[in-house]
Amino acid sequence: MAFAYAPYLIANLRHGLELGIKPWLAPADAFSELVNCHLDQGVLYKRNGRAAFGALGRNDVELLTAGSGNLLSGLNPGFEDGVLAPWALTETAPADATPTVTSGSAHRGIYKLGVTVANPGAVSGDLALSSPQITMANGLLYLFKLAGRSTGADSRMVKVRIYQGAATIFEETLELFPVAWGWTEYSLVFTAGGIVNPEACVFSLEFGGMGNSPFHLDDLSLEVIGWSGNLVNLPIAPGDLVIGGGAEVFTDDGAGNLTGDQGGVGEVDYATGACWLEFADPPAAGAAVRATYNREPSAFPCMGMFNYSTSGGSQDLLAWDTKRVHRLNEGIGQFDDIAGADLFSGNDDEFIWMVNWLNRGFMTNGRDRIYVYDGLSLIPLTIDLSEPPDGVNDLNSAYLIFPYKDRLVFLRTSEGGNFYPARARWTKVGKYDESDPLAYVDAPTDKWIVGAAFIRNELVVFFERGIWLLRYTGDSRQPFRWVRVDPNEGLIPKMGLIDFNNEAVGLGPTQLIGTDGVEIYNLDDKIPNLVLSMNQEALQYCYATALDELRQMWMSYPSVGQPVPDRILVLNYEEKSFATYQLPHMVTGYYQESEDLTWDEIEETWDEMERSWDDRTLQGGYPVVLGGDSQGKIWKLNSGGSDNGEPIEMIALTGRLNPFIKKGRQARLGWVEFLVNRDPLCELTVEYFLDHETSPYLAETLPLDDGSGSEQIWVRSYVGCEAQFHRLRLYNKAVNQSIVIHAIMPYFAEAGRLH
Structure with a gap:
C-alpha cells in the first residue's frame, strides 16, 4: 500500500528559507526535554565538557632548600696535609695541653684526622676543634656520621656539638674505644631546631677522656636526609599529599604513610599537619623540596x-x-x-x-x-x-x-x-x-x-x-x-x-x-514542573549566572533528594528555550584568558578536538566560564568533549508529534531525516516511541558521516509506524563526540482516526 508521505520540517526560520520549506515547528516548541544539550538559534548542540581548573585550599609549600651534600667536607680539604685551616683548634684549660694535628692517609674515602692531647681533662670544651659557619635550617632531618678510635689503651671521649651563639642546636658525647677494639662508627639522626640565623651555625668537636693517647677521627659528615615539621591549612585531604622537587618524590597512601619512589619513608597526620620524611636519595644542592596538597574538600x-x-x-x-x-x-x-x-x-x-x-x-x-x-x-x-x-x-x-x-x-x-x-x-x-x-x-x-x-x-x-x-x-x-x-x-x-x-x-x-x-x-x-523537580528544602542553594556571549542564563539547583546542586537549568533568554545540564556546581563565575592558547596548552589530540582552531573561546580575553563545586574544586566549563574524562550523556526528547491532530487523524511516520554536522567520529542513537508507551518500539544508531566531505549532511532513519502521536529520543553518551543538529525532517502520512 502506497502512503502519501510529506515532509514536516522542524527548524528555525533561516533553515526553512534555505531548504525552501516552511517550518512546521520551531525547535523550541518541538522538544519537551533537553539534557546536556541546548538550542541556540534553532540549532541543537550537545554541551561541551568540563576540565579541572584548580582547587581552593590547594597548598604549594616549600619545605626546604637542600644543602650541598656533606656540609662539612668542603670546609676541611687541608686535613690530609696536616693543615687545620679554615678550622680552628682552641685550648682553654688545662694549661699543659699540647694539641697537634697529625696528617695521615685517607681512610674510607674522606680524610684522617689525628689530634694528640697531652692532658685532655674532662669533655668540657677545654680543647675544641670548630668549623667555620655552616648553613642549617629548622625542621630539617640531619644525619651525622663519625668514625674514631683511640691510639692507645685508653678510651677517649669527644663531644659533638652544633651551636649558634649560646644556643645549642645538637649535642652528643661519644666514646672512642682503645686501639685494640678497632674503629668505632656512629650514625646519629636529629631534627634541627632553635636556629635564628640559618647561615651562622658552627660545628665543633670538644675533646676529653682519660690518659693522653692520641686519637683518630674519620668519615666526618653532616647531611640533610629529611624533613620534620607541620603543614598548614588543615585538615589535609587524605591521599592528596605529594612531596617532591629533589631526586625523590613522596606520595601519600591515604592512611598517613608517605612512600618515596627511591625507597624513602615518612608519615603525615591529616588533622594536625605533623609530618616527617626521610630521603633514600637526598636532594641535590640547591634543590627546593615542596609539598603540594589540598585541604579536606568536604569541609x-x-x-x-x-x-x-x-x-x-x-x-x-x-x-x-x-x-x-x-x-x-x-x-x-x-x-x-x-x-x-x-x-x-x-x-x-x-x-x-x-x-x-x-x-x-x-x-x-x-x-x-x-x-x-x-x-x-x-x-x-x-x-x-x-x-x-x-x-x-x-x-x-x-x-x-x-x-x-x-x-x-x-x-x-x-x-x-x-x-x-x-x-x-x-x-x-x-x-x-x-x-x-x-x-x-x-x-x-x-x-x-x-x-x-x-x-x-x-x-x-x-x-x-x-x-x-x-x-x-x-x-x-x-x-x-x-x-x-x-x-x-x-x-x-x-x-x-x-x-x-x-x-x-x-x-x-x-x-x-x-x-x-x-x-x-x-x-x-x-x-511548569520546574520548581517541583527541585529539592524544596534546599532551594537556598540555587545560583544564577548570565552567560551573555551564549545568550543564556544558568541556574544551578539541587534535584529532588539531593542536598546541594547537581543540575543546571539553562535558559536561552532570547529564544525562551530551556535545557538541563548534569553538572554538580555550587557556583559559577568567569575568568579571562590573558593570552591565546597555544597547542601545547590544549590537552586534547587533534582528532579529539571538537572546536575549530579559530574558536573564539580559545582567544585571549574571552570569558571562560568556571564552576565551583561542594568540595572546593574549580572546573573550566564549556571545555573539551568530556567531563574530566567521563562521557557526557545527551538526551533530547521531542514532544508528541502528529501534524494531523486537528483533523482527528492518526499519523504514520515513514522516515526521519536529520541535518547534522558531518563527523566521522560521531554517531547518534534515535529511539522511537508511540502514544503513551515508555519503551521504544525502534532504536537505531546513525553514523554522522556519508564520506562526502561536506560540512553538513542529511542522515536518514526508516520507521514505518502508525500511531496517535510519535516521540523521538535522541541520545549520545560518549567522549569527544560533538553532536550538532540543524534540522529534523519527519515524513508523515495521514492515517486512521484518533481513538
Missing part, C-alpha cells in the same frame, strides 16, 4: 567567584570557601590563600557577594564583617555610626552591597548588634567607609530582603514576599525611598536572581519569574 565548598578589577584594567580572580579568600595565581595555576587565616564563619548556603567600586572590592557573606580588597590585602570595613564618633565599627554585616548613585548601598544590615532585615543604608557621596547615623531607610514590610538587581538604572529589591524599587530621589538629605512593585511575588535564593538590560529573572516560591520593574510575569510555561 570547604566553593562559595563564590568574582573578578576584582584593578585600576590598571587587569583582573584578579577571587574565590571563596566558607572561611577563606583565595586568589588565582596565574603563574603556577593555583589558588592562593590571601590572608592565611579564617575571615568568615558562614554556612555552606551563605554565598559570598562582592562588588567593585573605587578600585576596591567589597565582599560579604551576610553574616560576618564586610572585608575590603585593594589588590594586595584584605581589610575589615569600618563604618562608625556612633554620635559622637568613637572610631569603632558599627556596621556588623550586610546581606548585599551595591554601588548606586555614587554611594555604596548596604541591604539587610546588622548595626550595633541589631538586625534590620528590610533596611537600606548608604555611605556619603564618593566614600565607602563613611555613613551618617541616619543615612538609611527601612521598607514598610515585615519581610526580609533576599536579593536585588539593577534594571536599567534602578535597583529592584526582592523580598521573601514582595518586590520593591529602591528609587533615587535626588534629595541629598534622603536620596532613596522605597516604591512597591508587587506585594505577592518574591525570591527564594539570594543568588538565584540575574539581571539583564531591561529585566530581572529569579526563582520565586513556585515558579521562575521576571520583572521589568513595572510588571511581574512567569517564565516557565514550557516547564
Whole structure:
C-alpha cells in the first residue's frame, strides 16, 4: 500500500528559507526535554565538557632548600696535609695541653684526622676543634656520621656539638674505644631546631677522656636526609599529599604513610599537619623540596567567584570557601590563600557577594564583617555610626552591597548588634567607609530582603514576599525611598536572581519569574514542573549566572533528594528555550584568558578536538566560564568533549508529534531525516516511541558521516509506524563526540482516526 508521505520540517526560520520549506515547528516548541544539550538559534548542540581548573585550599609549600651534600667536607680539604685551616683548634684549660694535628692517609674515602692531647681533662670544651659557619635550617632531618678510635689503651671521649651563639642546636658525647677494639662508627639522626640565623651555625668537636693517647677521627659528615615539621591549612585531604622537587618524590597512601619512589619513608597526620620524611636519595644542592596538597574538600565548598578589577584594567580572580579568600595565581595555576587565616564563619548556603567600586572590592557573606580588597590585602570595613564618633565599627554585616548613585548601598544590615532585615543604608557621596547615623531607610514590610538587581538604572529589591524599587530621589538629605512593585511575588535564593538590560529573572516560591520593574510575569510555561523537580528544602542553594556571549542564563539547583546542586537549568533568554545540564556546581563565575592558547596548552589530540582552531573561546580575553563545586574544586566549563574524562550523556526528547491532530487523524511516520554536522567520529542513537508507551518500539544508531566531505549532511532513519502521536529520543553518551543538529525532517502520512 502506497502512503502519501510529506515532509514536516522542524527548524528555525533561516533553515526553512534555505531548504525552501516552511517550518512546521520551531525547535523550541518541538522538544519537551533537553539534557546536556541546548538550542541556540534553532540549532541543537550537545554541551561541551568540563576540565579541572584548580582547587581552593590547594597548598604549594616549600619545605626546604637542600644543602650541598656533606656540609662539612668542603670546609676541611687541608686535613690530609696536616693543615687545620679554615678550622680552628682552641685550648682553654688545662694549661699543659699540647694539641697537634697529625696528617695521615685517607681512610674510607674522606680524610684522617689525628689530634694528640697531652692532658685532655674532662669533655668540657677545654680543647675544641670548630668549623667555620655552616648553613642549617629548622625542621630539617640531619644525619651525622663519625668514625674514631683511640691510639692507645685508653678510651677517649669527644663531644659533638652544633651551636649558634649560646644556643645549642645538637649535642652528643661519644666514646672512642682503645686501639685494640678497632674503629668505632656512629650514625646519629636529629631534627634541627632553635636556629635564628640559618647561615651562622658552627660545628665543633670538644675533646676529653682519660690518659693522653692520641686519637683518630674519620668519615666526618653532616647531611640533610629529611624533613620534620607541620603543614598548614588543615585538615589535609587524605591521599592528596605529594612531596617532591629533589631526586625523590613522596606520595601519600591515604592512611598517613608517605612512600618515596627511591625507597624513602615518612608519615603525615591529616588533622594536625605533623609530618616527617626521610630521603633514600637526598636532594641535590640547591634543590627546593615542596609539598603540594589540598585541604579536606568536604569541609570547604566553593562559595563564590568574582573578578576584582584593578585600576590598571587587569583582573584578579577571587574565590571563596566558607572561611577563606583565595586568589588565582596565574603563574603556577593555583589558588592562593590571601590572608592565611579564617575571615568568615558562614554556612555552606551563605554565598559570598562582592562588588567593585573605587578600585576596591567589597565582599560579604551576610553574616560576618564586610572585608575590603585593594589588590594586595584584605581589610575589615569600618563604618562608625556612633554620635559622637568613637572610631569603632558599627556596621556588623550586610546581606548585599551595591554601588548606586555614587554611594555604596548596604541591604539587610546588622548595626550595633541589631538586625534590620528590610533596611537600606548608604555611605556619603564618593566614600565607602563613611555613613551618617541616619543615612538609611527601612521598607514598610515585615519581610526580609533576599536579593536585588539593577534594571536599567534602578535597583529592584526582592523580598521573601514582595518586590520593591529602591528609587533615587535626588534629595541629598534622603536620596532613596522605597516604591512597591508587587506585594505577592518574591525570591527564594539570594543568588538565584540575574539581571539583564531591561529585566530581572529569579526563582520565586513556585515558579521562575521576571520583572521589568513595572510588571511581574512567569517564565516557565514550557516547564511548569520546574520548581517541583527541585529539592524544596534546599532551594537556598540555587545560583544564577548570565552567560551573555551564549545568550543564556544558568541556574544551578539541587534535584529532588539531593542536598546541594547537581543540575543546571539553562535558559536561552532570547529564544525562551530551556535545557538541563548534569553538572554538580555550587557556583559559577568567569575568568579571562590573558593570552591565546597555544597547542601545547590544549590537552586534547587533534582528532579529539571538537572546536575549530579559530574558536573564539580559545582567544585571549574571552570569558571562560568556571564552576565551583561542594568540595572546593574549580572546573573550566564549556571545555573539551568530556567531563574530566567521563562521557557526557545527551538526551533530547521531542514532544508528541502528529501534524494531523486537528483533523482527528492518526499519523504514520515513514522516515526521519536529520541535518547534522558531518563527523566521522560521531554517531547518534534515535529511539522511537508511540502514544503513551515508555519503551521504544525502534532504536537505531546513525553514523554522522556519508564520506562526502561536506560540512553538513542529511542522515536518514526508516520507521514505518502508525500511531496517535510519535516521540523521538535522541541520545549520545560518549567522549569527544560533538553532536550538532540543524534540522529534523519527519515524513508523515495521514492515517486512521484518533481513538
